[in-house]
Amino acid sequence: MISDKMQNAINEQLNAEMYSAYLYLSMSACFESQNLKGFAGWMKVQAQEEMTHAMKLYDYVHERLGRVILKAIDAPPDEWKSPLDAFKAVFAHEQKVTGLINDLMNLAIEEKDHAAKGFLQWFVDEQVEEESSADEIVQKIKMVKDMSGGLYMLDKELGQRTFTPTAKEK
Numbered sequence: 001m002i003s004d005k006m007q008n009a010i011n012e013q014l015n016a017e018m019y020s021a022y023l024y025l026s027m028s029a030c031f032e033s034q035n036l037k038g039f040a041g042w043m044k045v046q047a048q049e050e051m052t053h054a055m056k057l058y059d060y061v062h063e064r065l066g067r068v069i070l071k072a073i074d075a076p077p078d079e080w081k082s083p084l085d086a087f088k089a090v091f092a093h094e095q096k097v098t099g100l101i102n103d104l105m106n107l108a109i110e111e112k113d114h115a116a117k118g119f120l121q122w123f124v125d126e127q128v129e130e131e132s133s134a135d136e137i138v139q140k141i142k143m144v145k146d147m148s149g150g151l152y153m154l155d156k157e158l159g160q161r162t163f164t165p166t167a168k169e170k
């Protein structure tokens with residue numbers, strides 16, 4: 001069974017993952033309004049992935065015979081100055097989420113909750129990927145932003161991303 005403290009902390013993380021989905025969906029809507037369909041599509045897939053992260057936490061609390069309590073999700077910003085600005089915000093947000101996951105893992109270690117440690121390791125690994133993919137796109141935007149047609153090409157590339165829940169996301 002899960003401790004009250006761990007249960008509350010995972011419920012908070014569930015809320016943070018839902019906020020991440022909201023944030024990226026808001027970025028997607030912003031890109032849609034600028035007719036950057038590829039950027040919008042990438043963000044929409046990212047929002048869907050964040051929902052899978054939230055649902056992993058939701059299911060885990062129940063598996064450990066705990067109780068999920070859903071809280072209000074903060075409204076995200078709705079405008080970014082440029083694609084570069086938006087992706088810099090993604091990178092900063094993912095760094096913040098990494099800190100939250102590390103705090104959760106520290107709690108699991110403190111409580112000698114080995115099941116939680118095993119479960120949370122997936123999120124630790126996922127954050128390495130999340131930060132790295134956000135940084136990669138920041139660097140790509142910087143590379144192409146002064147090239148004629150550069151943003152158009154990148155929009156096409158990012159538009160290739162599709163949402164395919166893999167075994168590790170289920």
Ligand code: FEO
Pocket residue numbers: 017020050053094097130
């Ligand atoms: Fe759920 Fe982007 O971390």
